Amino acid sequence: MNYREFGKTGEKISALGFGCMRFPEYKEGEKNFVDQDKVDEMIAYAYENGVNYFDTAPGYCNTNSEAALGQAVKDFRDKILISTKCFVEAGMGADGYRKLLETSLSHLGTDHVDFYHFWGINRGVYENIILKEGLLEAAAKAREEGLIRHISFSFHDAPEVIKYIVDTSEERGVKMESMLCQYNLLDRSNEEMIKYVNEKGLGTVAMGPVGGGRLAAPTDLYAKLTGKASIATYELAFKFCLGNPNLNCALSGMQNLDMVQKNVKVASDDTAFSAEEWEKLGVAMEEIKKFSELYCTGCKYCQPCPVGIDIPRIFEMYTYYNVYGLKDHAKNMMTHYVQQEGKTFADCKKCGICEKKCPQQLAIREHLEKVCKILCD
Ligand code: SF4
Ligand code: SF4
Known part of the structure; x- marks a missing residue:
């Protein structure tokens, strides 16, 4: 497994992050369950092969993801980084923030979360709820108490809003420490901001490196670009993400052991694009589009x-x-x-x-x- 410095958080993060939003599930009557045996096997394989970043959220897998992850990592909890998220709602205030955090800790069966994200925020949510209702300060307090180790956000808005959030939270005295945002070969709109925040010392994680499943389909694009034999599209997608020197980790929502094995292999080999190849690929993509x-x-x-x-x-x-x-x-x-x-x-x-x-x-x-x-x- 390849590792990178995770911004200036002091952590080392695996190039592949385990997204826990697509765990295998089954239904009994009206109730949904996660298939814990399969999850245990997938997570154990990922851990044994060097994946150390596991990203979940309260709503994933019909609200069962956090508990399933907690169960799967209980024997090596202290050797990995757990990331989860707080759904920001108007009127929640610091107490609501704290309650959600405590619920997540209880589901995960742990006494701390390594990266706690304000989930999927935009400018409106940031200004009207996070700033006005004192949630940044609530996060700082939870960090002081050791309930969370790093304050993070995940993001859905125009790219320039990222800079606004990072700069203004710093001005308020509560620095964001990592960011999770959309980024893949087909959607590079956040690329400049990933560079900006990485330079500011934040860790950077991409969600959807395989384009929400879009790039799981095979393509001969790599062959077209390089003249080499074609590779699987997910492999190209990973190589592209991991070739970006400002990106620390590419998350993949893995559904079965086969996907885990394939992704681990790509994230472990040394054939990520070099900076030069990566630049060339970016230019080639634009050229191909143009022509x-x-x-x-x-x-x-x-x-x-x-x-x-x-x-x-x-x-x-x-x-x-x-x-x-x-x-x-x-x-x-x-x-x-x-x-x-x-x-x-x-x-x-x-x-x-x-x-x-x-x-x-x-x-x-x-x-x-x-x-x-x-x-x-
Ligand atoms: S020609 Fe007129 S109706 Fe047809 S796509 Fe253009 S604007 Fe629409
Ligand atoms: S068709 Fe022309 S005007 Fe419409 S989005 Fe494409 S480039 Fe712009």
């Missing part, structure tokens, strides 16, 4: 379309199909879009309003016709 026959930047200037066709979304699906080679996934996206009553070329009035507004001067109608035909077939 693909349909280069939609997703700027949305063509919107709104009078009949409601989500042009950038449909073109994005085609990028998955054409550029990334994720054909089945792209078709599934289209099926889902249509099921949600999304409009397609079949609804187009051919008015051309969209084309007048497109800075790429795309022949939108022509492309739409072709793309919808391919993806709806």
